[in-house]
Amino acid sequence: MSNRNSQSSKTAARERIRAERERQKKKERLRRQLVVGGSVVGVLALATGIGVAVMKANEPTGWEAAKEAKLIKPQHTQGKDGTEILIGDKNAKETLEVFEDIRCPSCAAFEQSTGKTLLKDIEDGRYKVRFTMYAFIDGLAGGEGSKNALSALGAALNVSPDAFLKFKTALYSVKNHPEEREDVYGKDAALLKIAAEVPELKNNKAFVGAVRKGTYDPWAMKMEALFGRKGVRGTPSFMHGDKKLTLAPIPQQQMTQAQYNALADANFKKMIDKEFGPAKGTGAGKDDGKNKGDGKGIREGEKDPTAGN
Structure with a gap:
């Protein structure tokens, strides 16, 4: 084998090794990105879950x-x-x-x-x-x-x-x-x-x-x-x-x-x-209307003056 062919073979081998290393680096970067991305999603999901749980815990229950x-x-x-x-x-x-x-x-x-x-x-x-x-x-x-x-x-x-x-x-x-x-x-x-x-x-x-x-x-x-x-x-x-x-x-x-x-x-x-005033039929005397109270009772359909109190 000539020196020229030997040198070419070595160069080609080095290129293959370099290319393989680049592929491995890219795969590792992608793996890290996926792991980090998954972690962020997990953290966000956890945070969302905690937020919902806190909201649920603060919601009124029962009679409230x-x-x-x-x-x-x-x-x-x-x-x-x-x-x-x-x-x-x-x-x-x-x-x-x-x-x-x-x-x-x-x-x-x-x-x-x-x-x-x-x-x-x-x-x-x-x-x-x-x-x-x-x-x-x-x-x-x-x-x-x-x-x-x-x-x-x-x-x-x-x-x-x-x-x-x-x-x-x-x-x-x-x-x-x-x-x-x-x-x-x-x-x-x-x-x-x-x-x-x-x-x-x-x-x-x-x-x-x-x-x-x-x-x-x-x-x-x-x-x-x-x-x-x-x-x-x-x-x-x-x-x-x-x-x-x-x-x-x-x-x-x-x-x-x-x-x-x-x-x-x-x-x-x-x-x-x-x-x-005396009830009718009690024999307590004629009801002359003088003791009918102050007349401020609620009438049918009358608005209660204390409404809202």
Whole structure:
């Protein structure tokens, strides 16, 4: 072999080696780029995942979420948000306002002793009643029974005013009403069991579905937001127009439950007679219209001057 051929062979070999090295370098650069690119994508995906998780964690849940959920107003309500529960003869000239909280033991005592008298006055057309239902005991005693029961009452009201009244009576009854600190009404099952005592609600699939789905949870939160309306922060409370009515206190003395109920009922009747005048047919004297109250009760279709409070 000549020196020329030997030199050419060596040069060609060096070129092949150099070319192979370049190919290897390009492959290594590409591999690094892919690894780095994949890492960036992974980091971005992780960051996105963390961001979504943080957002999810900060989203309101439960009753807080209900505040922002779509509002469905029960039938037989009035007002922008359906928070005016006005029950009674539309021709009744006066309106008694009753403020209650379903978990309130004093409200239960009132309903157990005087509830029938209140219902009779409504039936007789003596006055209409606007019920304002609070849920402040959930905050004081813990739990969600007041709100949950209020939502279920909304489902009952959607059926009929009578169903609402009967269900409320059943919730306050001696047999069913729990101790204030027992959050029994926070469970749908407990509410549905009691609702079965009301003919209009027993086996009512629409009512049961609304309770289980929490259809009226947003409405209950709108009702809860009325706390402090007209300055009322305790239950039970009674108002006629802008006038707060006061029940006479029951003496602190030993008495039977029947004696307590009779005295509480008598005190309520005295308070109502003083404000609205004697009931018809009581033999208490001719109703001359002089004691009909201040005439500031809510009329049918009348805008509530305290709306939004």
